[in-house]
Amino acid sequence: MDIATLNDALGRLRAKYGLPQGAIVSGTPWPLLQLPSGQEIPLLRWRAERRFTELKNLLDGGTLEGVSTLRFATFRDGGDLLPLLAAELDLACHLTGSRIVRLYAVMAPGDRACNVILRLENGVSGCVECGVGLPPGTAPVDRHEVIARRGVASDRTVDTQVPQSSIYLWGEQGARTYTDTDFELYGLPDEGIWTVRAAYAILLHPELGDLWREAGCRCLEQAKAALKAAKQGETVEF
Amino acid sequence: MKPVKIAMMGMTHGHTRKYYQTLRDNRKLAWVASCAEDQEAKDIYELYKTGVPCYLSAERMLEEHPDIEAIVIASANSRHLEQMAFCASRGIHILSMKIPTFDMAEYDQMVAMVEKAGVVCQIELEMHYNPVVRRLKEIIAGGELGHICAIQATNITLSPVWAFPWQGSPEQSYGRRVPLAPGDPRFRGGALCDHPHVFDLARWLTGADFADVFAQVAPNLRPDLEVEDMLLAAGRMSDGTAFLFDPSWSRLEERLRVPAPGWEVFPKRMEVNVTITGERGMLQCDCFGPNVYHNGAPNDRYTVQYTYFDEWIGLIDEFVDCIRNSKTPQINLRWHRKTIEFMNACYSSIASGRPVRI
The missing domain is CATH 3.40.50.720 (NAD(P)-binding Rossmann-like Domain)
Incomplete structure (x- = not known):
């Protein structure tokens, strides 16, 4: 992602909504929000992604009651499994308002796919399928399902296996799809939109800064532990 | 500022x-x-x-x-x-x-x-302030599909009349009490009056105006309404583009006085889908999808939780x-006049049972 473009977009939102100063800077594994004080906060962009906000609203607002199990899956066209898994682990915590207390992970031969079963402190069970084996240039494939005593919620519609798009175009250059989700940030790639929205969220709610720093560290540590244990066949307790 | x-x-x-x-x-x-x-x-x-x-x-x-x-x-x-x-x-x-x-x-x-x-x-x-529509406009203006030959579009929803009763009143919705057709007990003022969007979009995307239209109503899904709730319209635009529109209230609803979760009976309470055939290609577009989905409270029905769209910001x-x-x-007002004329022409066609030249 081009950091200058992200900061242009953030600047527009800051001006429009009267938000304090802050700039997006490069970071590993995720970009950071740098405040005038010098503080840096990891931009956990999935926490600002609208589909996950809606899923969280369904849980927090009582539309789903008695959450039992989370079933997450995420697949990319290469890259590192660590940040991919860390994001999913943090998402499990974010959606449920709990923390992971136990993991069991299995790495596939070739180290391009990993399966994780997790337990949250509130008793909820969950799993994450993650992989980086999609062919280069393939759009991410993922699915997040929350299963409760009352209701199931998902970011994928029933009777489908892959993400749907808003526009399907069949032209002389073949088939293409488009999904645009944010009019104010139109034109940015998805990860860019949610990175800017994450920075916006922190500037709007500064109290998120400490929470996100802590969550960012914790999910990376847990993902590292999971990937290490994935080759040893042991559970990890936190 | x-x-x-x-x-x-x-x-x-x-x-x-x-x-x-x-x-x-x-x-x-x-x-x-x-x-x-x-x-x-x-x-x-x-x-x-x-x-x-x-x-x-x-x-x-x-x-x-x-x-x-x-x-x-x-x-x-x-x-x-x-x-x-x-x-x-x-x-x-x-x-x-x-x-x-x-x-x-x-x-x-x-x-x-x-x-x-x-x-x-x-x-x-x-x-016009929906990000999918913005992309749609860009694709069409970019010429990849070539000249537009045909547009089919839905603008279908539940009926809002139980929360907003004026929308079921011919006088308050259409402005006066005009029978839909001779012998039809219903009056103008229903679903058609609620759904100008795809007519406007067709004009915007093609740069053409409507030339003629044939429209017909179906038996109401809600027999207790005195306005139409199901209809279809087909015709040509001034540049020859063929169109077919469905602006119905074809998704049933709980009869809530104030809109709230559980309003919808059909999972997706509002749909604006557009299909465009051009000389060099074709596209299909869902202006309100994809989303998040659930079958939780209050009615435990499979439901689309509208996720991304807030057109009122733009x-x-x-x-x-x-200003x-x-x-x-x-x-x-001047741009929109021809869309309103077209909607009136739809009602004229329903009344006569014949195509209407505009």
Whole structure:
């Protein structure tokens, strides 16, 4: 992602909504929000992604009651499994308002796919399928399902296996799809939109800064532990 | 930039509540007051706890807030002429709901009074501020599909009449009591009046106007309504583009007095889908999808949880820009006139059972 473009977009939102100063800077594994004080906060962009906000609203607002199990899956066209898994682990915590207390992970031969079963402190069970084996240039494939005593919620519609798009175009250059989700940030790639929205969220709610720093560290540590244990066949307790 | 002092009026339109968050959040605005049509509308408004004072008289609102610069007229269609005149005569800018009026003489009165007053009058056709529609416009304008040959579109929803009863009243929705057709006990004023969006989009995307239309109604899904709830329209545009539109209330609903979770019976309560065939390709477009889905409370039915779309943000941005920078809104009264003419032609076709040349 081009950091200058992200900061242009953030600047527009800051001006429009009267938000304090802050700039997006490069970071590993995720970009950071740098405040005038010098503080840096990891931009956990999935926490600002609208589909996950809606899923969280369904849980927090009582539309789903008695959450039992989370079933997450995420697949990319290469890259590192660590940040991919860390994001999913943090998402499990974010959606449920709990923390992971136990993991069991299995790495596939070739180290391009990993399966994780997790337990949250509130008793909820969950799993994450993650992989980086999609062919280069393939759009991410993922699915997040929350299963409760009352209701199931998902970011994928029933009777489908892959993400749907808003526009399907069949032209002389073949088939293409488009999904645009944010009019104010139109034109940015998805990860860019949610990175800017994450920075916006922190500037709007500064109290998120400490929470996100802590969550960012914790999910990376847990993902590292999971990937290490994935080759040893042991559970990890936190 | 000095924030625009804005108010809302009527508070009986189905889109009223969609403005609340945008009017509060946008720093280019200061939402100072609201004025409800009656005590019932005021009571419902107060359920949303906006913190913005609500009056029962527009005059009283302006006495208390004489610096109001712009008003969102969020009322029944039959109230628009009087309320536009109220605003225009005071030099107040107007954001009109999607149907200013179906009476073309009244419509021309509106154009004249707004132009004489020199105020901005933007029509609320919010699909123009939908990110999927923005992409659709870019693809079409980019020429990849070539000349457009055919458009099929749905603008289908549940019926809002139980929460907004004026939409089931021929007089308040269509403006007068006109039978749909000889021998048909129903009257103009139903689903067609609620769904101008795809007609407007077809004009926008092709740059052409409607040439002719054949429309017909179906038996109502809600036999207790005295207005139409199911219809189809087909025809050609002036550039030869063939079209087929479904602007029905074809998704059933719980009969709630105030919109709330569980309103829908069919999982997706609102759909605007567009199919376009061009000389060199084709596309299909879902302007309100994908989303998040659940089958939880209150009714344990599979439900689309609308996730991404807030057209009112861009719509209000344009309105403010037009006010502060003396611009004409892209969807203004003059542009929209031909869409209203087309909707009337649909009703004429339903009445005659014949195609109508426009």
